[in-house]
Amino acid sequence: MLLIRSPDFFAFDTRPIYQYAAFAGVVLTLFVMCTGTLKQSILVLATLFAMFKSYDEVGRPVPVLQCSAQGRPCNIVITGANSGIGLAIAKELSTQGHRIIMACRSEQKCLKAVKDVVPLGTCQPGTVDLSSLTSIQHWVKKVHSLEHQKIDYFFANAGFTPSDNSTKFGIESGLGTMHFGHFHMLQLLQQQDLLAPQASIIYVASDALRLGAFHQSLLDTASGLGDLSGEITVGCPPRSGSVAPFCLPPTIVEKYDMRTAPYLSWLNFGSYPRAKLANLLMAREIPKRWRPLKSSSVMPGMVHTNMATRSAPSLKGLPHYLQEKFMALLLRSTRASATVVLMAAKNVDDGSYVNGQGQQVPDNQLPIQAVDQQVQEKLWDITEKFLANVDQ
Numbered sequence: 001m002l003l004i005r006s007p008d009f010f011a012f013d014t015r016p017i018y019q020y021a022a023f024a025g026v027v028l029t030l031f032v033m034c035t036g037t038l039k040q041s042i043l044v045l046a047t048l049f050a051m052f053k054s055y056d057e058v059g060r061p062v063p064v065l066q067c068s069a070q071g072r073p074c075n076i077v078i079t080g081a082n083s084g085i086g087l088a089i090a091k092e093l094s095t096q097g098h099r100i101i102m103a104c105r106s107e108q109k110c111l112k113a114v115k116d117v118v119p120l121g122t123c124q125p126g127t128v129d130l131s132s133l134t135s136i137q138h139w140v141k142k143v144h145s146l147e148h149q150k151i152d153y154f155f156a157n158a159g160f161t162p163s164d165n166s167t168k169f170g171i172e173s174g175l176g177t178m179h180f181g182h183f184h185m186l187q188l189l190q191q192q193d194l195l196a197p198q199a200s201i202i203y204v205a206s207d208a209l210r211l212g213a214f215h216q217s218l219l220d221t222a223s224g225l226g227d228l229s230g231e232i233t234v235g236c237p238p239r240s241g242s243v244a245p246f247c248l249p250p251t252i253v254e255k256y257d258m259r260t261a262p263y264l265s266w267l268n269f270g271s272y273p274r275a276k277l278a279n280l281l282m283a284r285e286i287p288k289r290w291r292p293l294k295s296s297s298v299m300p301g302m303v304h305t306n307m308a309t310r311s312a313p314s315l316k317g318l319p320h321y322l323q324e325k326f327m328a329l330l331l332r333s334t335r336a337s338a339t340v341v342l343m344a345a346k347n348v349d350d351g352s353y354v355n356g357q358g359q360q361v362p363d364n365q366l367p368i369q370a371v372d373q374q375v376q377e378k379l380w381d382i383t384e385k386f387l388a389n390v391d392q
């Protein structure tokens with residue numbers, strides 16, 4: 001867990017004071033571990049951990065979004081705004097005085113979020129399920145009839161760990177919802193002139209995209225279809241011809257039921273990284289196709305949300321309580337993750353990917369599948385074509 005967590009914790013920003021502090025901390029720890037007792041080593045490690053955690057929580061100033069020199073409040077859409085990272089972004093932006101259009105699939109959860117923490121949020125366009133194209137179309141129609149002001153920021157945040165089923169329109173659930181769903185929503189908002197001319201689109205992606213890939217059929221078939229309905233990526237894909245999403249050895253796949261074995265089901269997440277890779281690729285392609293719109297994608301960190309806790313084995317009683325506390329301690333808070341997402345929004349540009357520290361990742365540090373122009377363009381084209389012809 002620490003290993004997974006470490007990129008967020010230790011990849012400090014470039015301010016010299018933090019660089020020196022981190023270096024001094026590492027030297028001190030090594031020194032105590034070599035010369036001191038076990039108790040002293042634990043004490044130093046615990047102190048360092050507390051320092052890193054405090055930095056992660058409050059060390060970064062929360063960026064303030066502005067939509068005009070006169071300080072006009074921004075109009076902001078956030079998908080999945082009723083919980084986790086989306087709710088934390090909504091809360092922060094509401095505090096800054098912006099108007100938030102909450103795109104949620106549950107009316108009850110949306111109203112509760114607005115009542116409890118997002119006073120400047122509205123659930124008025126009604127609910128939207130991103131796995132249903134009809135639902136998205138209804139929602140955009142309602143936004144059209146309600147809105148007189150254009151949308152300045154769009155946070156494509158809604159997401160989940162996919163299961164092995166498909167959306168109603170026949171695309172594998174993760175890609176269908178997180179990529180096709182968001183794309184369709186944006187496409188309709190764009191076509192109906194609901195986005196401000198310089199609107200910013202921020203995809204809440206994930207470093208899991210480093211394990212994601214598209215099957216060769218995306219490029220080899222005219223329609224691009226082949227793997228997108230989940231027949232290869234969900235479950236362990238055959239290696240031949242595949243550009244290998246994350247995959248476990250066949251011996252393990254055969255031995256366990258991947259959907260129910262604790263953790264294994266989560267590890268077999270070829271479709272999740274692929275959906276997040278699609279988010280990054282769209283963030284890179286939007287500024288080219290829909291100029292002058294800007295777009296970025298961002299890794300929010302490993303965050304203590306429903307999505308993260310649902311992936312853990314379901315314990316009961318005291319073990320459950322301890323597990324919860326342990327996860328809350330190790331994982332990033334939603335507030336800290338919202339800060340990083342807002343850093344990406346503040347510096348949004350022509351498609352950059354922003355890491356868990358809020359820093360832009362240069363192309364040469366991204367995996368090859370994330371900078372593949374051919375895949376990026378083909379994915380856009382087939383998504384557009386598919387949505388134009390799909391039988392709902």
Ligand SMILES: NC(=O)c1ccc[n+]([C@@H]2O[C@H](COP(=O)([O-])OP(=O)(O)OC[C@H]3O[C@@H](n4cnc5c(N)ncnc54)[C@H](OP(=O)(O)O)[C@@H]3O)[C@@H](O)[C@H]2O)c1
Pocket residue numbers: 079080081082083084085086103104105106109128129130131156157158159160177204205206207299300301302303304305306307308
């Ligand atoms: N947590 C992490 O460690 C982590 C790490 C990297 C990236 N992310 C990304 O961060 C984003 C937010 O996730 P989170 O961690 O905040 O999880 P979360 O608390 O479970 O929030 C996910 C939100 O997405 C909504 N949603 C899911 N499926 C939807 C659908 N079909 N239509 C409309 N809304 C839908 C959920 O609605 P309901 O409440 O109705 O279910 C919920 O509001 C996701 O894109 C996730 O991939 C999270």
